[in-house]
Amino acid sequence: MAAMLKLSLSYLSRSKIQNLLIALLILLSALLVSTAVIILANTGNQFKEMHERTHGSHQILTFDKGLNDPKAVYDWWASQDGVEVSTLLRYRPLSGITFNDLDIPNLYLYMMDTPALPWKVDKLVFSSGLQSAVPEQGSVWIPTSMANAYTISAGDTIGFKTGSSTLDLKVSGIVVDIPYGAPFTNTARVWMNPADYQADFHSLGGKDTYMMGIHFNDYSMNSDYWDHYASETGAPFLETKMEFESIASFYLIISQIVGFIMVFLGVVMMIIALITIGFTISDAILANYQTIGILKSLGLTSNRTIGTYVIQYSLLSVVAILPGIALSVLVSKFIINISVSSLRVGSSDIAIKGSSAAILVGVSLFALVLLFVVLYARKARSIQPVQAIRYGMSESDHTRMSNRIHSPLGNWIGFGRMPVLAVIGIRNLIKNSKSSILMFLLTTVASSVLVLGYVLLTSITGIYQTAAKWGYDNANIAAVVVNNSTFPKDEFKQLLAEDSRIRYVGWQGNITGVFSPESSSEIHGQTISLYLSVLDGSYQELGFENLRGNNPQQENEIAVGVSVAKTLNKDLGDLIDLYIQGEKRTFIITGIYQAIANMSVSGRITMDAVRTVNPAYSDFDAIFINVNDPTQANTVANELNERFKSSASVVTQKTLLDSVYAEAADILIYPMSLIGLLFILATFIIIFSTCRISIRKENKTYGIYKSIGMTSRRIRLSVAMGVTVLSVIGAVLGSVIGVYVLPVLLEMILSGYGIVQLPLILNWGGIILFACLSIGAAALGSWFSSRVIGEASPRMLVIE
Known part of the structure; x- marks a missing residue:
């Protein structure tokens, strides 16, 4: 021992x-x-x-369409065993804030009339500030997501846009608000003092809207409760329902x-x-x-x-x-x-x-x-x-190594016709085949990791370039209606029609479509609520894309999200029965698309389809605008936003998407940078180590080279050149893997969120640059490992 x-x-x-x-x-x-x-x-x-x-809450019901009586729905759910409900929460929608003299337009707020604590469902947990029954007068509570995104602290003052004026309120508390407090979201609940709510919104146009949260003791039973609700009330729930x-x-x-x-x-x-x-x-x-x-x-x-x-x-x-x-x-x-x-x-x-x-x-x-x-x-x-x-x-082994040096590969390469530096470098790779394979695999993996991280971050930060592939529109400008009751639709429409800079306009609303299990036995009695986009205009003209098929053009056509198609086992050409505002309609599926919004549990129909149920339907949440010259999009958006800021928020599509996904990119950059750094370090370490071993075995050969007049620098350069050439081949293969193979792993995760084909932005200049980082690590590793050649005398090398 x-x-x-x-x-x-x-x-x-x-x-x-x-x-x-x-x-x-x-x-x-x-x-x-x-x-x-x-x-x-x-x-x-x-x-x-x-x-x-x-x-x-496991589900949030929002009564924003006027299709269900909030009090009646609340009373029904409050009477159910095994279910707890929040207070029927009253709110008004607003858009945009001013903070630290900065205008933040793409932030959609539910200004809540705060009921006194404690609550049974969706209790607020204070992250900072003093807890009280309700916010003090002149102050609000905001969610941690909003505070983190814009670096807002307790004690700061925020200006809330109420149209032509601004409502200045102090932040007295920052709270964890689970339903509307997720990271990289542009929607938040702001909790107001009841007296402030009454005074500040009494003079404004519009009316109060309500929402409520439902907590199930056993969430898996929620579909049974909804079936019971539909049978007792005689119709499915027709308003907006947000799922767990x-x-x-x-x-x-x-x-x-x-x-x-x-x-x-x-x-x-x-x-x-x-x-x-x-x-x-x-x-x-x-x-x-x-x-x-x-x-x-x-x-x-x-x-x-x-x-x-x-x-x-x-x-x-x-x-x-x-x-x-x-x-x-x-x-x-x-x-x-x-x-x-x-x-x-x-x-x-x-x-x-x-x-x-x-x-x-x-x-x-x-x-x-x-x-x-x-x-x-x-x-x-x-x-x-x-x-x-x-x-x-x-x-x-001695015989095998000798045969390898004098193999047909060596003759095919033509050592006799090549420069001495190239011969030494290639000979080193051939003689040490195992270490060469290891270095090749390492540079391939390292470059694929670096390329994947770069492509992923580039694709998220540049999401506005591939918005349609994420399920969004591809319009230049989006006008989001904040207050439908005060929005001057006719004036807005006339202004757009008279503006020669504007090429196309589409008006979008949304409704809830309900799929009832009575027409299919494949979903085991589960009622599914779909977010339905209703467009008065052309989906194609506004850039909405499908994975397969086409967007709807007729009143009996629908495009559905991949999650809907998978859950209901539907494909192009199949029929689907949906309840829209209480009436059953049959649609033929013309397209299947992916969308990260609503996890692809959604569909697209035409305005004509809704008007077969409700001829007077005219509720619009957004107006998509294309301009003749995209460089004028910012100017047009700013002019419209200034004129209609009392009831709508008008921004460019880039602004809209950047406000949501910039935070996601900021979060991802740290772990991806760490992974890339570790792989660069591993590349250097392993190539340093393997080259050091190879050089130690070849000490006698390098001693002979030095004794016949070759300098240490030339010998070291030849070794580094061989490794560098090998790493270049590995980096090329790694780049292909990082662009076309590894993203498949991400698609396995994102498929659960409604994205089955990851939309990538391929900036080949940046891809080549990041792939070269592994080449640089390999070259430096081989160069530093060969320092022993220069430090030893020819005589000592030969003796060793």
Whole structure:
């Protein structure tokens, strides 16, 4: 045992840099995999705990169409066993705020008439500010999502736009508001003092609107309650209903995307680390072949020889894995805190779970390292002392290496006709084929990771360029009606018709369509509410796209979201029965599209379709405008917004989308940067280590080169050139994988949110630049590893 320990310590002390790099590689693997596991372990937990703590709603009913009596619906649900309901909440819609002298137009607010605390459902949890029964007069409570997005603190004053005037109110509290407090959203509930609400909105036009939350003791029974409601009232619920899945989706989507990517890439990193360890052991055995042969001739058994490597890498693993696990807790806490920041209470960090899972990852990685050590160190069993002393390797390996150098590949390449630098570089790659394959795979993986991160962030920050593929329109300008009762529709329509800069206008409303199970046995009695877009105009002209088929043009046609098609098992040409405002209509499916909004539980119909039910229907939520010259979109939007700001918010599509998705990009940039940095570091470490091993084996050859007049710089340059060429090939392949293969992993996650084909923006200039980062890491790793050539004299190299 003493001899084994002494040999292990000698191996550690003799190759300090290489062992340090191996330990660092194990640390990075433990860090990445453990971080991913902790993130996944906490995905949903933070939301679930806060939802339980606040006794959150599973469904939110909004009475904004005038199709159901709010009091009657409230009384029915309040009388049900196994169900709790919030107070019937009264509100007025507003759009836009001013804060710190900045105008923030694309923010849609429900100004709530706050009932006195405590509440049974959707209790507010104070993150900052003083808690009271209701906000003090002249003040409001705002959700954490709104405060985080615009850096608003308790004590700040916000100006709420009420048309031609601004209502200045002080923020007295910042609260966690589960239904309307998800990150990167442009909708928020603002809780007002009841006296302020009455005084400030009494003089304004329009009328009060109501909403209520429903909490089920058993959410899986919600469809039974709705069937019971429809049978008792004689009609399905016709107003807007927000489902629990929609409430939870934006709290979970970022953590799930990051966690899934990190698990996959963490496993890849771990596999690369294990292969590198195996490769290092194989070459260490080859480098110490004569020494091992002599030791075996002196009586050292094969098992003891293997044991020396087990001890060596056990020590390295323990030293590396423990800090890796500790760092993973800190990194995962940082990522989780920014991804679910709207659930944080005060300045305290969110409690992180999953430490036991991280420890299990560490133990598993330690076991895998030892397994690979044993598997690769078993080669020491076959060492024959005589062959080891004579060849420095087995006779078969000596013959195979000699044949590889003089193989037909070498003749095909034509070493005799190539420059000396190229010959040395290519010879190094061919002779050390295993290390060459490892370096090729590593640069391929590293470049694919870097390219994926760049493409993903570019696609989110530039979402306005692919808006139609995310389920949005592709119009230049969107005018969102905030107050339908005061909006001067005729004046707005006339102004648009007289403006020569405007090319096309489409008027959009929305209604709720209800799919009843009576016409299908495939959804097991579940009633489904669809968000139906109603357009007076051409979907095609405004840029709405489909994955398959076409947008509706006739009153009996409909395009449905992929989630609807999947749930109902419908395809193009199939018929679907929907209840619209209490009347049943049959539609033929002409198109299937994807949309992240409403998780693709939606449909598109024409205005004519609704008017077969209600000829007087004229409720519009948005007006989409295309201009002849897109460069004038900002000017037109600003002019319209200034004129109609009392009842509508008019912004360009870019402004509309940037206000929502810029925050998502800000959250994603940190974990993706971390992953990219780790893979660049791993590329440098592994290539440094493998090149160092190869150079050590070729010391005698390089000594001969130097003795015949080649400079150390030329030898080092030739080695680096060979590795660089290999990494360029790997980077090209990695770029293809990062653009066309890895996004499929994201589609697996996003399919649950209504996106089955991830819309990517491919900026090839940036893609090439990020792919070159792995090439740079490989070139630097090979260059720095060859410093030993320049530090040693030709005589010493030959002697070695």
